[in-house]
Structure formats: structure tokens, C-alpha cells
Amino acid sequence: MNLYSIALRNIWRKKTRALLITSGLIVGIATAVALFLTVESMRLALGDQIDEFGSNIVIVPRAEGMDISYGGAHVSRASIDLKQLELSDLEAIKEIPDFNSINIISPKMVAAVNVNGKEALLVGIEPNREFIMKPWYTLAAQSGLNGGEGIRGLAMADLKPEGIIAGAEAAAALELQAGSQITINGQNFVVQGILNPLGSAEDGLFFANLAAVQTLLGRPGEISMVEISAYCNACPVEELAAQISAVLPNGEVTALRQAALIREETIDKFSAFSILLSAVALTIAALLVFTTMMAAVHERTREIGIFRALGFRKSHIIRIFFIEAGLVGLLGGGAGYLAGNLVASLAGTYLTGSAVPATWQPELFYQALLLSTTVALIASAFPAGRAAGLNPAEALRFI
Amino acid sequence: MSNVLIKMDNIKKYYRSGSDTVSALQEITLQIGRGESAAVMGASGSGKSTLLSIVGGLNRPSGGKILIDDLDLYALPGERLADFRREYIGFVFQQFQLIPYLTALENVLLPLTTAGYSRPEKYERALNALERVSMTGRKNHLPNQLSGGEQERVAIARAIVNEPPLVLADEPTGSLDSRTAGEIMELFQDLGESGLTILMVTHNPENAAYMQRLITMQDGLVTDDSKKPEPLASGRIALAGNAGGVR
Ligand SMILES: Nc1ncnc2c1ncn2[C@@H]1O[C@H](COP(=O)(O)OP(=O)(O)OP(=O)(O)O)[C@@H](O)[C@H]1O
Ligand SMILES: [Mg+2]
Numbered sequence: 001m002n003l004y005s006i007a008l009r010n011i012w013r014k015k016t017r018a019l020l021i022t023s024g025l026i027v028g029i030a031t032a033v034a035l036f037l038t039v040e041s042m043r044l045a046l047g048d049q050i051d052e053f054g055s056n057i058v059i060v061p062r063a064e065g066m067d068i069s070y071g072g073a074h075v076s077r078a079s080i081d082l083k084q085l086e087l088s089d090l091e092a093i094k095e096i097p098d099f100n101s102i103n104i105i106s107p108k109m110v111a112a113v114n115v116n117g118k119e120a121l122l123v124g125i126e127p128n129r130e131f132i133m134k135p136w137y138t139l140a141a142q143s144g145l146n147g148g149e150g151i152r153g154l155a156m157a158d159l160k161p162e163g164i165i166a167g168a169e170a171a172a173a174l175e176l177q178a179g180s181q182i183t184i185n186g187q188n189f190v191v192q193g194i195l196n197p198l199g200s201a202e203d204g205l206f207f208a209n210l211a212a213v214q215t216l217l218g219r220p221g222e223i224s225m226v227e228i229s230a231y232c233n234a235c236p237v238e239e240l241a242a243q244i245s246a247v248l249p250n251g252e253v254t255a256l257r258q259a260a261l262i263r264e265e266t267i268d269k270f271s272a273f274s275i276l277l278s279a280v281a282l283t284i285a286a287l288l289v290f291t292t293m294m295a296a297v298h299e300r301t302r303e304i305g306i307f308r309a310l311g312f313r314k315s316h317i318i319r320i321f322f323i324e325a326g327l328v329g330l331l332g333g334g335a336g337y338l339a340g341n342l343v344a345s346l347a348g349t350y351l352t353g354s355a356v357p358a359t360w361q362p363e364l365f366y367q368a369l370l371l372s373t374t375v376a377l378i379a380s381a382f383p384a385g386r387a388a389g390l391n392p393a394e395a396l397r398f399i
Numbered sequence: 400m401s402n403v404l405i406k407m408d409n410i411k412k413y414y415r416s417g418s419d420t421v422s423a424l425q426e427i428t429l430q431i432g433r434g435e436s437a438a439v440m441g442a443s444g445s446g447k448s449t450l451l452s453i454v455g456g457l458n459r460p461s462g463g464k465i466l467i468d469d470l471d472l473y474a475l476p477g478e479r480l481a482d483f484r485r486e487y488i489g490f491v492f493q494q495f496q497l498i499p500y501l502t503a504l505e506n507v508l509l510p511l512t513t514a515g516y517s518r519p520e521k522y523e524r525a526l527n528a529l530e531r532v533s534m535t536g537r538k539n540h541l542p543n544q545l546s547g548g549e550q551e552r553v554a555i556a557r558a559i560v561n562e563p564p565l566v567l568a569d570e571p572t573g574s575l576d577s578r579t580a581g582e583i584m585e586l587f588q589d590l591g592e593s594g595l596t597i598l599m600v601t602h603n604p605e606n607a608a609y610m611q612r613l614i615t616m617q618d619g620l621v622t623d624d625s626k627k628p629e630p631l632a633s634g635r636i637a638l639a640g641n642a643g644g645v646r
Contacts, residue, residue, distance in 0.1 A: 001501075001508035005505075006501075010500070308481065309457060309488075310484070310509050311483075311514075312512070312513055313481040314481070315478065316512075393457040
């Protein structure tokens with residue numbers, strides 16, 4: 001017999017009541033956990049999206065109804081009414097007021113070509129710009145390595161005029177290795193490096209020097225796309241985009257990051273809303289614990305009087321109630337965590353469109369336990385105090 | 400150690416409810432010796448329960464002073480009073496007041512819960528106490544599986560398990576038939592003979608006869624206080640022919 005067994009007996013004796021409080025806590029904790037997981041997965045998805053844009057401004061030739069899809073299958077070579085964008089046009093960008101905010105300007109030419117007899121997408125780039133802007137491009141293999149040289153960087157930064165860097169899928173589809181000879185539109189090239197797979201459309205691309213591609217296509221000086229990475233705290237990206245647009249009449253300038261930012265704002269709002277909703281759910285749970293505990297104190301007045309007469313201190317009485325609340329809190333926290341995960345993986349994906357990874361998160365589990373127990377204890381503090389404060393003589397009088 | 404266990408000096412108790420003030424104890428000055436057994440009688444509302452609860456450290460008097468074992472009860476700091484109750488007082492209540500969801504043994508273990516005994520020690524003491532009231536065989540029964548008399552025995556075991564010097568009983572046989580009440584009174588008598596100090600409120604003169612001393616109260620005052628020279632035998636004889644008359 002100790003305070004724990006007394007508390008346990010009371011829980012067991014009033015199973016329905018304990019179940020009621022536990023359910024309240026489960027709902028509260030599950031709400032908080034499910035919303036937290038959902039917001040977290042939304043943020044993760046957003047993070048991926050933002051990472052995907054190494055650039056935050058994209059310039060394409062201005063053209064109505066023109067369908068250029070970078071990395072996608074449809075890149076129109078037809079330039080019916082297309083205003084051409086020349087490399088030299090980019091000089092004008094240096095004149096914009098916020099030029100200092102611009103980090104890298106990476107012009108490129110994207111074209112559908114014939115590689116070893118198969119259709120493929122070739123991207124002409126300036127390697128030291130493109131690969132610095134997109135540091136997640138890494139080589140899996142490269143040719144012409146000397147002893148002691150690491151795989152990383154060499155071929156990418158130093159792409160020879162006849163050199164090609166192949167995306168993982170592109171290399172696999174054409175069974176290419178580093179050092180393989182290939183023909184593109186009838187002209188010979190050497191596969192200088194093969195990229196690690198990224199799991200995105202870029203895996204299917206071939207990269208070559210911009211100048212080489214321009215020559216190959218017979219369109220010297222022409223570019224089909226410019227990606228710009230800019231970091232500007234003071235000015236919004238769209239402001240930069242507007243400035244560029246003003247000096248590039250032939251270009252259609254889009255601030256890419258904006259989409260992500262708007263989404264981030266949405267997530268922030270949803271997150272704030274989630275916190276509010278969780279707080280409401282937990283407050284309701286707390287009120288449930290409170291009223292149930294108050295009723296229990298009232299009902300157990302006699303018992304408390306007896307305990308006090310038998311020499312239990314006030315602190316002992318408080319401890320009995322806190323142990324009960326704590327145990328129920330732990331139970332509610334644990335079950336609430338599981339329920340929250342379940343709800344997040346079922347409803348979260350459906351609601352937000354982003355997949356919630358159903359991973360075991362010990363940290364969140366302990367936080368759920370802590371939160372639930374804290375709510376239960378705080379809500380029981382007053383009832384427990386009330387119980388301890390009962391005048392034992394009074395408590396025993398009306399029996 | 401003085402011979403006086405309880406020393407009440409000018410104890411007063413008022414209850415205030417709204418604008419009304421009830422004077423439950425007007426002025427009680429009383430001494431009870433160590434090992435003495437005393438019955439408290441008096442009309443309903445005369446202040447018997449109030450007196451008992453003050454002696455038991457459950458009810459702070461409005462005035463006066465009470466010493467138990469030379470300890471100024473109500474001068475004790477907060478939680479020490481609870482410790483005092485655990486160490487010094489065994490309560491036996493009218494309706495037994497066993498905790499309904501605990502077995503007989505567990506009820507007896509209760510006062511030991513907050514004391515610093517080891518687990519085996521607690522069980523040994525509790526079983527000993529149950530033995531003294533002949534309830535060992537029913538130790539695993541819940542109160543509602545026991546008769547009134549049996550519950551009363553368990554309540555007595557619970558009161559003496561900590562071996563307190565003082566047992567306070569408020570109408571302990573009030574809800575028992577006279578025969579069972581007699582058995583319980585004999586138990587109290589045995590406890591008294593083993594050196595325990597007993598203060599018992601009762602409405603039944605036959606029960607009072609088991610005690611060495613009879614304190615009579617009226618309107619919050621002690622109106623009569625007499626020691627009985629030969630209470631034991633007469634009590635037992637009186638009980639033998641008793642056919643009712645308990646309350
Ligand atoms: N908590 C309280 N609040 C107000 N009045 C009280 C309180 N406790 C006792 N009283 C009053 O004090 C007086 C003495 O009460 P007490 O319970 O001590 O009497 P008693 O002698 O034990 O009576 P009974 O034989 O009916 O048990 C009564 O008038 C009672 O109404
Ligand atoms: Mg009374």
C-alpha cells in the first residue's frame with residue numbers, strides 16, 4: 001500500500017471517469033500532434049521546392065503562346081514569332097539599381113537534339129555559373145582523372161568544348177560511361193562526366209558548353225533561358241524581377257521564389273491556426289480534467305477526511321490526485337501521439353497534398369507525454385488543492 | 400513522562416455560519432490520564448464530537464489550550480499536526496469509515512502508508528493488528544463483504560496499527576446490534592487493559608459502563624465527571640441479559 005496503489009485503485013474503480021479524461025486528453029494531444037506533423041511535412045515539401053529553385057528569377061524570350069518547358073519534354077524549337085534573347089542583351093542587367101543583389105546570372109540554351117540516334121534534351125550552360133548556382137549537381141563518374149584527383153568538380157567547372165556531362169538517367173538510357181564517345185546532331189562529343197541521380201527531370205538532360213551548343217545549332221549568341229540567383233533582404237525578388245524586366249524588353253522575367261514565399265506564408269498562417277486549434281482542443285481537455293477532478297474531490301470528501309484523520313498530510317492528498325492525473329495524462333499523451341500520427345498520415349496527406357512521413361519520432365512522443373501530463377496536472381492543481389484544503393473535521397462530520 | 404496524557408485548558412469552540420455563532424464548546428477544562436478509558440455522554444448537540452475532534456488534532460479550538468503528552472497540539476506547524484495524528488491518535492468512527500475499495504488488510508495498512516516502515520514491516524504490523532481483533536481470516540475481503548461488527552473490528556485494527564497511545568471513538572457501536580456492540584466493547588476493554596488510553600463518545604450507558612470514567616456533557620460544558628470503581632464486572636453482567644435498549 002502506497003500513494004500509487006491508492007491512486008491506481010481510484011483510477012481502476014472509476015474506469016469510465018478515467019476513460020473520459022483520457023479521451024479528452026487523447027483528442028487534445030492527437031489534434032496537436034496531427035497538426036504539428038502536417039505543418040512539418042508541408043514545410044519539408046516546401047523546403048524541397050525552394051531548394052529546387054537554385055535560381056529565383058527566370059528569364060525566357062518574350063513570346064505569346066510560346067511553350068517552353070525547361071526539363072520537361074516540350075521545348076519548342078519553332079521560333080515563329082519569337083523575340084530572340086541574345087547573350088549580349090544581358091549586359092543591360094548590370095545597369096539596374098539593385099544589381100549588387102544579384103548573385104549569379106546563368107544563361108543557357110535548351111534544345112531537343114539527336115544523341116546517338118535518340119531524341120534527347122541538350123542544355124548549353126556556362127559551367128562555372130550553372131554548377132555553382134546548383135551545388136546539388138554532383139558527379140558520379142568522370143573521365144580523364146589523374147591519380148590523386150577527386151571526382152568532384154573537375155569536369156563540371158572545366159567542361160571542354162567537346163565535353164558533355166550526362167544526367168544519370170540520360171547516361172543510363174544510352175548506356176554511356178565516362179569517356180564514351182557520342183554524336184549529337186552528327187557531331188562528336190565525349191562524355192566527360194555523369195551526374196549523380198537527383199530524382200527529378202534533370203536526370204534526363206545532357207549538359208554542354210553554351211557556346212558549343214550555340215554552334216551546334218547554328219544559333220550563335222542566342223540563348224533560350226536565363227536563370228538568376230539573387231539574395232536581397234531589402235528588396236523583394238519581384239522588385240528585382242521588375243527592374244530586370246525594364247531593361248530586357250525581349251525577355252519575360254518571372255520571380256520564381258514568389259510562389260514558394262506565398263506558399264510559405266500560407267503554411268505560416270496554417271501553422272498559427274494549428275497552434276490556436278491545438279490550444280483550444282487542449283483547453284477543452286483541461287476543462288474536462290478540471291470538472292471531472294472537481295467532481296471526484298467532491299465525491300471523495302469523506303475518503304479525504306478519513307485519510308487526513310489517519311495522518312495523511314495535505315501533500316499526500318495532493319500527491320494522490322497528482323499521481324492519478326499524471327497517470328491519466330501519460331496514457332492520454334501516449335495514445336494521443338499514436339492517434340495524432342494516424343490522423344496525420346490519413347487525413348494530412350489528403351488535406352494538404354503533401355505526404356506525411358509516418359516515422360516514429362521519439363522526441364515528439366516524449367513531448368506529447370510531457371504536454372498531456374502537464375495539462376492534466378495543471379488542470380488538477382486546483383481540485384487537488386481543494387481536496388488537500390478540506391477541513392477533515394468538516395469532511396467527516398456529514399457522514 | 401507525566402501521568403496525564405490529555406490536558407485541556409479552557410477549551411472553547413465556536414462555529415460561525417453566516418451571522419450566527421454556535422457555541423459548541425463553552426469552556427472545557429479536563430485532564431485524562433495515561434491508560435485511562437473514559438466514556439463521553441450527553442445529549443445530541445452537546446459538543447461531544449467537537450470535543451473528540453479537537454483532541455484528535457482535526458479541529459482547531461477557538462480558544463484555550465490542549466496538550467497531549469505535553470505537546471501543544473495546535474501550536475504545531477502545519478503538516479506536523481498530520482504526523483501527530485498518525486503517531487498519537489487512532490480514530491474509530493461511527494460508520495466504521497473503511498475505504499470501500501480497499502480490502503480489510505489494505506484499510507489497516509493505510510495509517511502506515513505515510514510512515515517510514517519497510518514493506519514487510521508494514522504487513523507484519525497490519526496482520527498483527529488484524530490478529531488482535533480476530534479478523535486475520537477476512538483480511539482480503541472488501542468492506543462490503545463484511546458484517547457491521549466485522550467492519551468495526553477492521554476499523555479498530557486500523558486505529559491501533561500504529562500503536563498510538565490514544566484511541567478516540569465516536570459512537571463506535573452506534574449502528575451495531577447490542578450483542579455485537581457488546582463484543583466490540585469487550586475488545587475496547589481489552590485494549591484499555593493493555594494500556595491504551597481511550598476516549599469514547601456513546602449514547603448507551605451500558606457501553607459507557609465498560610469505561611473506567613464517565614464524562615457527561617451538556618451545552619458545551621462538562622456537567623459530570625465520575626470514576627467508576629467497579630465498571631468491568633457490572634458491564635459484563637449487564638450485557639448478558641441485554642435484549643435491546645441500545646439507542
Ligand atoms: N462545522 C460546524 N458548523 C456549524 N456548527 C457546528 C459544526 N459542527 C458542530 N456544530 C454545532 O456544534 C454543536 C455541537 O456539535 P457536536 O457535533 O459536537 O455535537 P454532538 O454532541 O456530537 O452531537 P451528536 O450526539 O448528535 O453527535 C451542535 O449545535 C452543532 O450543530
Ligand atoms: Mg457527534
